[in-house]
Amino acid sequence: MSILTLENVSFSYPNGFEATRNVSAEFQLGEAVAIIGQNGAGKTTTVKLMNGLLRPTQGRVLIDEKETNSLTTAQMAKRVGYVFQNPDDQIFQDSIEKEIAFGPKKQKLDASIVQTRVQEAAEACGLENVLQEHPYNLPYSKRKFITIAAVMAMDPEVVILDEPTAGQDRESTELLGGLIKSLTKKNKTVITITHDMEFVTKEFHRVLVFAEKKLQKEGTPREIFWDEELLQRSALKQPYICQLANALGYQEVMTMDELEKRITA
């Protein structure tokens, strides 16, 4: 059963600007899905439709196969958590602990459960030692982890990360990868917008490609990154290892291990 379904969803802003057109997609519990595509392709608009921050101008969004029209954004956000692209759009408390605790407190959970949730989310995001700090004492890239922890603490079934890899160093990107793995292990669905193709190859089972306001194709990283016509149409490039393999005439290679085997065979 799908936890989240988009059925022929379109969205136009009140000024008539169409941001996403006729998107249909299904998401299962426990899967990690990457969304890639150029800036302005409709990625962020599409994910905002998934948790009720925006409402489709056409089509339907279903959670657990149930229509979401009658649900408030707050009700949807309990099940589908969205981490903003710009952490500063999300952060509003004066300590990291308060910021992470805000969601679970709003859910009227027992103080002890709130405490546990905050602790777990902070640890997963590498923030356990800075909980008393003001969020703005941390740099932009770390503030992103505060917002991820804040959403995780609400324990939604679906976690949407909007460009979490932007501005992250190698270590933090690895931390993100581990975080996604641990969420999917707990049977959560993780949907991530990213421009980092190496990250996509490493951490995701399924990829959705957006271009020109539309979903162009979905598939495994291999199905996506070896579809040269698709990449060209969507202004995307193969990950570096695929590029190298391609130039050397080794088709369908996705990882360094695979390329090593082909070269040394």
Added chain:
Amino acid sequence: MSIIELKNVTYQYPLDSEAIIKEIDLSIENGKVYGLIGNNQAGKTTLCNIMRGFIPEMFLGELTGTVMYKEKAIQQYNIGALAAEIGYSSQNPFTQISGVKDTVEEEIAYGMENIGISPEIMEQKVQELIELFKLEELKEKNPFELSGGQKQRVALASIVALDPEVVILDEPTSQLDPQSTEEIFEIIAMLKKQGKTIIVVEHKVDLLAEYCDEIVLLEDGRIVKNGSAHQVLSDPDILEHGGALPQVSLFYLKHLKQNTSVPITMAEAIRKLMGGVSQ
């Protein structure tokens, strides 16, 4: 000739218990492209602010050592005049936009207005920049309506508008898709051709390998590696200091177990591997 020169520079923010920049010696030579790499919190942004004279001018805290711009102590320059000579785009594109202009066109012209460039030249320049940065479709839009990636391009265009001699870019591509990222690096290459000096803070080492002359690796406020892009980005030791290697170097070092003449760019790797791998 070095255009910016740091000698034994240490700096500590007022409320911090230790220095964030420690005993740095760095010479930035005219006309070269520098990649500044390292973990988040290694001190990269602070170092940028020191090199453009913003620290100590706009920050409290203690700076020791000397910072020279064109062989003159940087404190002797007027900070406003210096801003036109050393262009800087901040890490967070969401805060870079001035907030006082209604359209992308006006935003790009804003800096030029401030330094008193004539309207005719300004208009022509704005037009050129709009083409160069592929902003035609956005020129009438309010800068705040733009996506993160679009804001980043507008911010960079606003800096190039001032025709600075040195351009410091703090993670200019963090919000950009791969194609726009390459376009920014092509603009960097173009600025280099015009004789500009460029310092770029960037995590995308594969692109730094293609476009930089020199790489400086910062760790915990100190320079741990400083050399040609080739030297630094083929050195596996940088992984121990918060650095990252281009994918092709990593593949060569870790998978093909080759430690000599390690390629750092895609073109080099292809050329080498076309000749077969010597076992």
